[in-house]
Amino acid sequence: MSELRTLRVALLGAGSVGSQVARLLIEDAAELSARAGISIDLVGVAVRSLDAARDFDIPAALLTTDAHELVRRADVVIELIGGIEPARTLILEAIASGADVVTGNKALIAAHGAELFAAAARVGALISYEAAVAGAIPIIRPLRESLAGDRIERILAIVNGSTNFILDRMDRFGDTMEQAQKTAFELGFLEADPTLDVGGYDAAQKAAILARLAFHGEVPADSVYREGIEDITAEQIAAAAKAGCTIKLLAITERVSGAAGEGISTRVYPALIPREHPLASVHGGNNAVFVEAAAAGPLMFYGAGAGGVQTASAVLGDLVSAARRHVDGGPGQAVNAAAALPLLPFGEISTKYQISLTVIDRPGVLARIAGILAEGGVSVETVEQSVPEEGENGEAVAVLVIGTHTSREAAVQDTVASLRSSDAVKSVVSVLRFEGA
Amino acid sequence: MSELRTLRVALLGAGSVGSQVARLLIEDAAELSARAGISIDLVGVAVRSLDAARDFDIPAALLTTDAHELVRRADVVIELIGGIEPARTLILEAIASGADVVTGNKALIAAHGAELFAAAARVGALISYEAAVAGAIPIIRPLRESLAGDRIERILAIVNGSTNFILDRMDRFGDTMEQAQKTAFELGFLEADPTLDVGGYDAAQKAAILARLAFHGEVPADSVYREGIEDITAEQIAAAAKAGCTIKLLAITERVSGAAGEGISTRVYPALIPREHPLASVHGGNNAVFVEAAAAGPLMFYGAGAGGVQTASAVLGDLVSAARRHVDGGPGQAVNAAAALPLLPFGEISTKYQISLTVIDRPGVLARIAGILAEGGVSVETVEQSVPEEGENGEAVAVLVIGTHTSREAAVQDTVASLRSSDAVKSVVSVLRFEGA
Numbered sequence: 093m094s095e096l097r098t099l100r101v102a103l104l105g106a107g108s109v110g111s112q113v114a115r116l117l118i119e120d121a122a123e124l125s126a127r128a129g130i131s132i133d134l135v136g137v138a139v140r141s142l143d144a145a146r147d148f149d150i151p152a153a154l155l156t157t158d159a160h161e162l163v164r165r166a167d168v169v170i171e172l173i174g175g176i177e178p179a180r181t182l183i184l185e186a187i188a189s190g191a192d193v194v195t196g197n198k199a200l201i202a203a204h205g206a207e208l209f210a211a212a213a214r215v216g217a218l219i220s221y222e223a224a225v226a227g228a229i230p231i232i233r234p235l236r237e238s239l240a241g242d243r244i245e246r247i248l249a250i251v252n253g254s255t256n257f258i259l260d261r262m263d264r265f266g267d268t269m270e271q272a273q274k275t276a277f278e279l280g281f282l283e284a285d286p287t288l289d290v291g292g293y294d295a296a297q298k299a300a301i302l303a304r305l306a307f308h309g310e311v312p313a314d315s316v317y318r319e320g321i322e323d324i325t326a327e328q329i330a331a332a333a334k335a336g337c338t339i340k341l342l343a344i345t346e347r348v349s350g351a352a353g354e355g356i357s358t359r360v361y362p363a364l365i366p367r368e369h370p371l372a373s374v375h376g377g378n379n380a381v382f383v384e385a386a387a388a389g390p391l392m393f394y395g396a397g398a399g400g401v402q403t404a405s406a407v408l409g410d411l412v413s414a415a416r417r418h419v420d421g422g423p424g425q426a427v428n429a430a431a432a433l434p435l436l437p438f439g440e441i442s443t444k445y446q447i448s449l450t451v452i453d454r455p456g457v458l459a460r461i462a463g464i465l466a467e468g469g470v471s472v473e474t475v476e477q478s479v480p481e482e483g484e485n486g487e488a489v490a491v492l493v494i495g496t497h498t499s500r501e502a503a504v505q506d507t508v509a510s511l512r513s514s515d516a517v518k519s520v521v522s523v524l525r526f527e528g529a
Numbered sequence: 530m531s532e533l534r535t536l537r538v539a540l541l542g543a544g545s546v547g548s549q550v551a552r553l554l555i556e557d558a559a560e561l562s563a564r565a566g567i568s569i570d571l572v573g574v575a576v577r578s579l580d581a582a583r584d585f586d587i588p589a590a591l592l593t594t595d596a597h598e599l600v601r602r603a604d605v606v607i608e609l610i611g612g613i614e615p616a617r618t619l620i621l622e623a624i625a626s627g628a629d630v631v632t633g634n635k636a637l638i639a640a641h642g643a644e645l646f647a648a649a650a651r652v653g654a655l656i657s658y659e660a661a662v663a664g665a666i667p668i669i670r671p672l673r674e675s676l677a678g679d680r681i682e683r684i685l686a687i688v689n690g691s692t693n694f695i696l697d698r699m700d701r702f703g704d705t706m707e708q709a710q711k712t713a714f715e716l717g718f719l720e721a722d723p724t725l726d727v728g729g730y731d732a733a734q735k736a737a738i739l740a741r742l743a744f745h746g747e748v749p750a751d752s753v754y755r756e757g758i759e760d761i762t763a764e765q766i767a768a769a770a771k772a773g774c775t776i777k778l779l780a781i782t783e784r785v786s787g788a789a790g791e792g793i794s795t796r797v798y799p800a801l802i803p804r805e806h807p808l809a810s811v812h813g814g815n816n817a818v819f820v821e822a823a824a825a826g827p828l829m830f831y832g833a834g835a836g837g838v839q840t841a842s843a844v845l846g847d848l849v850s851a852a853r854r855h856v857d858g859g860p861g862q863a864v865n866a867a868a869a870l871p872l873l874p875f876g877e878i879s880t881k882y883q884i885s886l887t888v889i890d891r892p893g894v895l896a897r898i899a900g901i902l903a904e905g906g907v908s909v910e911t912v913e914q915s916v917p918e919e920g921e922n923g924e925a926v927a928v929l930v931i932g933t934h935t936s937r938e939a940a941v942q943d944t945v946a947s948l949r950s951s952d953a954v955k956s957v958v959s960v961l962r963f964e965g966a
Contacts, residue, residue: 116678116824127677127745222675228825230667230675238659238667240564240853241553241845248965308564309869317875328885328959331930335883342964348873355873363964364883370831371965373810382965387553387842388665388832394807395828405824408678416677432746436785436792438754446772446801448765493768522765527779527800528685528808528819 098131099415102166102191104138104159104182105173106146108400109196109223113170113407115148124408128415136162147400164189168414170407171195180204187217192417194410196223196403202297202313205304218417220410225298226251226379228402229395230409235305235383243386244306246346248365251298253377253397254289255321255341257281259362260375262329263338269324281377291320292341292360299343302381303358306345317359324362337364338372439502444473444529446495447504448521449511453480453488460516461492468507471497489518535568536852539603539628541575541596541619542610543583545837546633546660550607550844552585561845565852573599584837601626605851607844608632617641624654629854631847633660633840639734639750642741655854657847662735663688663816665839666832667846672742672820680823681743683783685802688735690814690834691726692758692778694718696799697812699766700775706761718814728757729778732797736780739818740795743782754796761799774801775809876939881910881966883932884941885958886948890917890925897953898929905944908934926955 103114117124117134125131137150138159156162159182163169169186171193173179179200183193184207193212195201201208201224212219222232226249235244250256254276261272273290276282288294296316303311321341332339342365345358365372370392374380379397384390396402451457458477465472474495483489496504504523511517540551554561554571562568574587575596593599596619600606606623608630610616616637621644623630630649632638638645638661649656659669663686672681687693691713698709710727713719725731733753740748758778769776779802782795802809807829811817816834821827833839888894895912902909911932920926933941941960948954 112824120680123680124678228822229828230671233670233675234667237850238670238843238846240849241561241847242842243557243560307870309872311872315872323959325959328961331885332961335932337963339961344964346878347870348878351877352873353871355871355877357873357875357878359875359878361962363962365963365965369965370810373807385665385842387549387838387845389836389839391666391830391832393828393830396826399826401824402826405679405822406675408824409675410678412677413674433744433784434789434792435746435748435752436789436794438794438796440788440792441783441785441794441796448768495772522760522762524765524769524776525798525800526774526802527781528802528806 098133099128099418100133100135100165100167101170101411102136102138102162102168103134103170103172104162104179105171106137106139106150107172107174108147109403109407110137110172111147111150112400112404113172114150116404116408124412128412129419130415132411132415135165138162160185163191166191167418168192168194168411170411171197172407173197174199176200176203180208183208183219184211187211187215190215190217192218192220192414194220194407194414196221196407198224198294198297198301202300205301206310218414220414222410223403223406225301226381226393227395227397227399228405229379229381229393229397230406231302231381231393232305234393235302239383239385239388242388244347244383245386246384247302247306247344247381248371249298249302249343249381250340250371250374250379251343251381251397252289252292252295252341253379254282254286255292255295256374256379257377258290259321259324259329259339259341262324262326263333264375266326268326269322290322292318295341295343295360299345299358299360302343303345303356307347307356309356311345311356311358315358317361319361321362332364335364336367338367339363340365340371340374342371439500439505441501442498443501444496444498444526445470445504446493446524446526447508447511449492449494450489450518450521451492451516452518453490457516458492460514461511464510464514465494465507468510469503470499470507473497483518491521535570536565536855537570537572537602537604538607538848539573539575539599539605540571540607540609541599541616542608543574543576543587544609544611545584546840546844547574547609548584548587549837549841550609551587553841553845561849565849566856567852569848569852572602575599597622600628603628604855605629605631605848607848608634609844610634611636613637613640617645620645620656621648624648624652627652627654629655629657629851631657631844631851633658633844635661635731635734635738639737642738643747655851657851658738659847660840660843662738663818663830664832664834664836665842666816666818666830666834667843668739668818668830669742671830672739676820676822676825679825681784681820682823683821684739684743684781684818685808686735686739686780686818687777687808687811687816688780688818688834689726689729689732689778690816691719691723692729692732693811693816694814695727696758696761696766696776696778699761699763700770701812703763705763706759727759729755729797732778732780736782736795736797739780740782740793744784744793746793748782748793748795752795754798756798758799769801772801773804775804776800777802777808777811779808876937876942878938879935880938881933881935881963882941883930883961883963884945884948886929886931887926887955887958888929888953889955890927894953895929897951898948901947901951902931902944905947906940907936907944910934920955928958
């Protein structure tokens with residue numbers, strides 16, 4: 093962790109995640125460097141074949157087939173090869189040469205985490221692996237740091253997008269297991285050999301990593317009890333629905349008071365969970381980690397669990413954080429004046445609006461209001477008028493609720509002022525904005 | 530960031546959060562120290578009055594009314610006084626004396642963050658403030674570090690539990706604003722002076738902090754456009770429901786392409802959001818932060834937004850993380866052998882089970898199955914038998930679905946083995962476990 097002028101980054105592997113990491117490191121180099129406070133330079137990408145087709149066209153000058161040589165000239169090594177070897181050896185070489193490591197390799201962390209972390213601790217190197225569990229969802233750092241002062245009781249997690257997609261299809265579309273697997277395969281949610289996903293092996297590796305973080309002890313991946321979803325039938329899903337439940341493949345790790353005293357249980361199996369549980373609403377290929385902590389209470393972290401560019405987000409977050417450590421030894425502060433965008437006045441936003449007015453119910457009023465809106469450049473999507481009621485002066489008064497298309501705030505404010513001063517309008521009851529649509 | 534043998538911690542303030550932090554620092558001192566890798570010693574608690582009543586009875590020897598003196602003998606200062614002064618001066622004194630700072634003071638970070646972060650950067654001190662936004666929910670660290678390599682497009686956040694409680698009461702129970710505020714006050718969700726919450730001022734401070742983290746630039750709290758929920762009526766809530774929406778007080782910060790080019794808009798107002806949006810399901814006093822990032826896609830962080838012990842979780846997470854920095858300059862690894870719990874065999878877990886059997890439909894079969902379950906110590910909660918159908922040999926075969934009370938896995942496995950070998954049972958179709966109930 094010395095002071096550097098530039099941070100030399102070696103990328104090992106250029107598959108679906110690796111090629112997205114390469115793309116973002118090249119396209120966003122200036123912004124990432126500004127945020128980290130140090131120039132982040134991609135010095136090479138180790139691949140098996142120089143001329144393989146890739147999602148992103150990595151400049152040939154960066155490509156090499158000699159990963160070992162590349163590791164020796166890096167300050168941070170990003171390992172996205174996957175599997176145990178040669179990933180393990182390359183990471184140990186990186187650590188030995190004083191580099192920090194960023195990896196998304198769940199199999200390796202689950203199987204050899206203890207060895208790698210010990211090697212890193214000896215030389216003060218950092219191993220970050222946010223991408224190893226739940227893709228883009230920040231969960232490693234929250235468990236390792238944000239919840240480090242709490243007592244975690246239980247984690248229930250959907251950490252395998254393929255099986256969640258399959259079970260969700262069965263639950264929501266009535267697919268059989270076979271149909272759902274076929275659709276998952278066609279849409280790219282399932283690999284040609286589905287065993288790792290469907291059999292729960294992938295989830296078990298992630299469960300071991302979560303257990304280690306939650307309970308501060310070694311949890312070998314092969315100590316995790318595991319059942320897959322192969323035998324789940326449409327009948328079981330239907331029966332679960334009748335009972336107010338859905339079936340999800342859960343990675344579970346919890347503190348248990350067993351016959352032999354308190355201990356940790358870590359397991360993966362398809363479980364019945366009540367519809368009203370937040371995990372029941374996790375659809376498609378998404379992931380979610382539900383954490384119960386003694387002080388914090390229940391927490392949930394939700395998002396995309398896989399995908400090249402999504403997982404690349406987690407890798408780059410680890411990289412920028414590792415880079416900042418070389419600058420000031422800390423996580424850095426968020427502000428970087430060079431990269432900062434201006435603060436826009438409120439009138440510059442655009443959204444949809446709901447404008448509620450009371451109007452005197454007489455002929456021509458609606459046309460006049462429509463005219464004011466059109467003049468103001470506010471386009472109407474819906475209009476609803478209430479049944480008129482008798483107002484104070486015996487006039488018939490109606491409530492008019494106008495839904496607009498996306499409009500500029502400034503235009504809406506001007507238009508509302510015009511409406512307010514128009515004698516067609518008795519009062520502007522409210523202006524509400526739509527968000528999240 | 531020197532190597533220390535013990536970490537001297539000063540706590541400023543012993544209100545609802547501070548007294549919980551004191552309690553956990555005293556009760557869990559050994560475990561927190563083991564996790565941090567350094568002895569964490571609470572050396573004093575600064576209070577206004579030595580004999581005020583508190584949620585936790587802090588030993589008198591720790592109490593002092595001289596916060597300035599206490600700050601001088603600490604390696605980490607936890608500031609939970611709130612408000613601008615004397616909190617600001619005390620934090621600057623802490624930084625000047627080389628201490629790291631942990632604070633939950635949203636008003637101070639929103640108004641004087643730039644000054645405090647600059648002072649800390651000059652001496653390499655760390656200011657952590659996870660507790661300042663969304664209570665126990667880890668959001669500061671995920672935004673500052675995990676998403677540091679991504680491009681955040683928009684944050685929509687429910688960051689004020691009081692107003693969410695009020696709007697949720699109106700939406701789900703048909704309360705008027707007045708009724709809902711009364712209930713919120715009675716249940717402790719609203720202070721005697723509700724202006725800070727109801728007027729959106731608290732949410733605006735948090736919006737400014739989120740904007741700063743998301744967009745890497747200074748966002749003064751008073752630049753945030755703000756509307757409160759005071760004028761929201763039962764009629765508006767009902768109309769929103771009719772339109773498939775609910776109304777939530779949202780803190781919003783987003784990248785906007787305005788007339789003058791790209792910039793940041795940060796604002797707080799009650800907004801209509803569709804029922805199917807994840808934020809619409811955030812009930813009661815809970816908080817949630819919905820983040821849209823270019824690479825990661827949509828993410829949501831959900832949990833308790835306030836409460837003394839919940840917020841204390843965030844404070845202690847920051848403290849342990851700061852402590853680890855003094856040990857090895859990094860976030861530390863999660864494993865601490867001394868504190869680790871044993872891994873329990875799978876048979877030790879307890880949950881509820883759903884056991885599905887096919888049985889020959891003849892008199893006495895149900896009694897025999899019930900007997901096997903009772904012998905195994907597995908208590909039955911529900912039994913459902915399907916209409917019998919004709920099986921292979923012309924026998925009438927029925928499906929029996931048994932729901933159990935909470936039972937031990939080992940007992941269930943033994944019992945299922947007994948069922949399988951009983952001639953009353955044709956086959957064991959499946960054994961599924963309930964979770965999250």
